[in-house]
Each structure stands twice: as C-alpha cells, then as structure tokens.
Amino acid sequence: MKNVRWIAAWMLLVLLCGCSDNESVVSVDMKKRETIDTRQSTPAITYAYLPQYAHSVSYDRHHLLIAYLRQKTGLNIKQVFPESFNEHMRMVSQGKIDISFTNPYVYVITAHRYGQKVFAQIVESYGNAAFRGQIICRTDNDAIRTLADCKGKRVIAVDMTSAGGFLYPMGYFFQHGIRREDFSELSFSPGPGGKQEKVVLAVYSGQFDVGLIREGSLNVVADKIDIGRIRVLATSDWYPAWVYSARADVAADVVAKIRQALFELDENNPEHRPILEKADFRKVIPATDRDMAPVGNLMKTLGIDWNG
Incomplete structure (x- = not known):
C-alpha cells in the first residue's frame, strides 16, 4: 500500500513540475477523427526493357527516357527489371508489366498468348527501323x-x-x-x-x-x-527493329499519352538528344501488327510455335 501511495505522489510531482503558469492548456477532442489515405494517389505504370543486356545497361540506357515520359505525360512510370526473357513474358501475363520495350519476336509471342498490342517501333541509331x-x-x-x-x-x-x-x-x-x-x-x-x-x-x-x-x-x-x-x-x-507494346487492358488514354510523348522525341532538340543517345535509337515511329509479319513468317519457316 505504501508503494502505491509513493508512486502516485511521484507521478503528481512530475505533472506539477512539467507545467508552468505561462503555458496554456490544449484541449483535445477525441471524438473528432480523420481518415488518412495511405494509398498512392497515382498508381504506377510499369515499364520494362527486355533484359538482353545486364540490368545496369538497361537502366543506363533508359533512365533518362523514363524521366522524360514521367514529365511529359504526368504518369507515374516506374521501370522494372525482369531477370530473363521468360520472366518478362510471365510478368506480362500476370499484369505486372504495362509497357514493354522488346524485340519483335517476343512481341509476336506475347501478342498471340496474351493479347499484347504493339503501338510503336524504334529507328535504330544507324537510321533503320530494322536490325540484324x-x-x-x-x-x-x-x-x-x-x-x-x-x-x-x-x-x-x-x-x-x-x-x-x-x-x-x-x-x-x-x-x-x-x-x-x-x-x-x-x-x-x-x-x-x-x-x-x-x-x-x-x-x-x-x-x-x-x-x-x-x-x-x-x-x-x-x-x-x-x-x-x-x-x-x-x-x-534485316528484320523489324525493337517495338513498344502494351498489355491489352492498359487504359487507352495511358497508351496514347506515352505513344505521343515517344513520337515527339526529336534528335535535333538539344533536350531530347541525350535521351535518344543514351537509349541508342534515333526516333520512335508508329507500328502495327502488319509491320511484324516478317518475324511471324520466319518463325513459321523455322517451325517455331508462338503458343509455346
């Protein structure tokens, strides 16, 4: 009992010492509550470069491009890094990659398997919309x-x-x-x-x-x-160069903003030139499935089944 009284007296002393005559009392109404939304206000649009090179090369080539696309479109675009070609395709099927930068061979496969939609193609640094x-x-x-x-x-x-x-x-x-x-x-x-x-x-x-x-x-x-x-x-x-494509369920307005921003890249613009030089291409042009026909035809010639 003596211990309880001693603790109570000590707590009272602390409270008295902690307050001064000059300090005002703040009243807190615990009945008033505010809900805080911890979700991101703008969901990320995931962008992946098919990992033909080391991740450090993929990042170095495209980080300026990603920054440009964010600024130009106002979208929260985030680059992700699949570990392999197969993982890239698997992430597309799982909805984890929204925008893909891939070779046209991988595009043809994901188009047939998952409904991927091509919307642009690059012109390589040597001036052709094709490579070998x-x-x-x-x-x-x-x-x-x-x-x-x-x-x-x-x-x-x-x-x-x-x-x-x-x-x-x-x-x-x-x-x-x-x-x-x-x-x-x-x-x-x-x-x-x-x-x-x-x-x-x-x-x-x-x-x-x-x-x-x-x-x-x-x-x-x-x-x-x-x-x-x-x-x-x-x-x-020569066969078609690398392409940009989107999952079938990515919003049309999102794809339109990214496509337009890519088309506006101009190697004669001093602000755009470093972006294109890093990415190792000259410009981005429109593309359709018809442009990918030579790749599909070669797959058939070699007996490759795009359905796996």
Missing part, C-alpha cells in the same frame, strides 16, 4: 572459316526468344541449308540479364566455337575484351 543478327567465332579458330564449318560445332545463342541472338541468325543458317541438328551442341546463355555479353564472352574464352548475337553487341563488351579477337562470320537479313 550475327554469327561470330574467334579469329584464331582455324576450324571455322566458312558458314559450313559451323556444322558439328558447339554453338551458344542468347535465348530461345532472342531475335538478333537466335531467331535471325538461325534464319540465316536455314537459308544456307544448316539446321539445328547439324550442331554438336546448341546452348543458351545462362542466368539473369546480360545474355548478349555472356555469349560473346563464352566464344572469346573458347567455351563455345560459335555464338549468335544481335548486331552491335560487340560494342557493349569492347571495354572488357579485345573484340579484335572476335570475327563476324555472317550477318543475317
């Missing part, structure tokens, strides 16, 4: 001097759904009477991201005899290896 694949080997590999020498060799490609790093070079092999079964081995670049670089490095190290890459990928690794030791054995035909 390449077949590479080491310059000192005396066993490979012609395309026919690739028969019986170990081949590595970027990914089963890579356009420049698989589909286009395989189309070139097909035109010259060489089929997949003619190789002693056909493997694909392992692990997440950076797949183009990994193919070049696998050939450079001698792990594989032949590599399939998109044209321009050698420049990405020029600071890592002596690319003079890599020989371009052959270059494929």
Whole structure:
C-alpha cells in the first residue's frame, strides 16, 4: 500500500513540475477523427526493357527516357527489371508489366498468348527501323572459316526468344541449308540479364566455337575484351527493329499519352538528344501488327510455335 501511495505522489510531482503558469492548456477532442489515405494517389505504370543486356545497361540506357515520359505525360512510370526473357513474358501475363520495350519476336509471342498490342517501333541509331543478327567465332579458330564449318560445332545463342541472338541468325543458317541438328551442341546463355555479353564472352574464352548475337553487341563488351579477337562470320537479313507494346487492358488514354510523348522525341532538340543517345535509337515511329509479319513468317519457316 505504501508503494502505491509513493508512486502516485511521484507521478503528481512530475505533472506539477512539467507545467508552468505561462503555458496554456490544449484541449483535445477525441471524438473528432480523420481518415488518412495511405494509398498512392497515382498508381504506377510499369515499364520494362527486355533484359538482353545486364540490368545496369538497361537502366543506363533508359533512365533518362523514363524521366522524360514521367514529365511529359504526368504518369507515374516506374521501370522494372525482369531477370530473363521468360520472366518478362510471365510478368506480362500476370499484369505486372504495362509497357514493354522488346524485340519483335517476343512481341509476336506475347501478342498471340496474351493479347499484347504493339503501338510503336524504334529507328535504330544507324537510321533503320530494322536490325540484324550475327554469327561470330574467334579469329584464331582455324576450324571455322566458312558458314559450313559451323556444322558439328558447339554453338551458344542468347535465348530461345532472342531475335538478333537466335531467331535471325538461325534464319540465316536455314537459308544456307544448316539446321539445328547439324550442331554438336546448341546452348543458351545462362542466368539473369546480360545474355548478349555472356555469349560473346563464352566464344572469346573458347567455351563455345560459335555464338549468335544481335548486331552491335560487340560494342557493349569492347571495354572488357579485345573484340579484335572476335570475327563476324555472317550477318543475317534485316528484320523489324525493337517495338513498344502494351498489355491489352492498359487504359487507352495511358497508351496514347506515352505513344505521343515517344513520337515527339526529336534528335535535333538539344533536350531530347541525350535521351535518344543514351537509349541508342534515333526516333520512335508508329507500328502495327502488319509491320511484324516478317518475324511471324520466319518463325513459321523455322517451325517455331508462338503458343509455346
């Protein structure tokens, strides 16, 4: 009982010491309540660059573009980073990617499987709305001097759904009477991201005899290896360049704002030039499914089923 009285006296003393004659008493009405909305006022629009290169390259190439699109459209656009080509497509199917920047091969697949809609296409840095694949080997590999020498060799490609790093070079092999079964081995670049670089490095190290890459990928690794030791054995035909597409249920006005902002990028505008140079393209132009027909036709030629 004495303890209780002592505690009560101590608390009273603290309260008395904490107040002064000059301080006003603040009355708080606990009956008045306000609900705070902790949700974001503007839901994020997710944007993904198909991970042909390392995530650091994807970010470096597109972070200025993302900032421009946010400012121009007023949309809360957020770049996300799938670990692989397959994960990118899976995230599209799950509604986790709204706007995709992909090769046209992946677009054709996601269009048939999930209703993806193309709305734009880039003009590459060299001025074409098209690009090519390449077949590479080491310059000192005396066993490979012609395309026919690739028969019986170990081949590595970027990914089963890579356009420049698989589909286009395989189309070139097909035109010259060489089929997949003619190789002693056909493997694909392992692990997440950076797949183009990994193919070049696998050939450079001698792990594989032949590599399939998109044209321009050698420049990405020029600071890592002596690319003079890599020989371009052959270059494929031209096929459609990379495209922008949206999931079927992305609001039409959202797609329209992003499409218009992309179309307004002008390499002669000093504010836009750094954005385009980083992204490694010249401009963005309209595109439809009709423009993607050469890719679909090549898939049919090679017996590739877009439904998986």
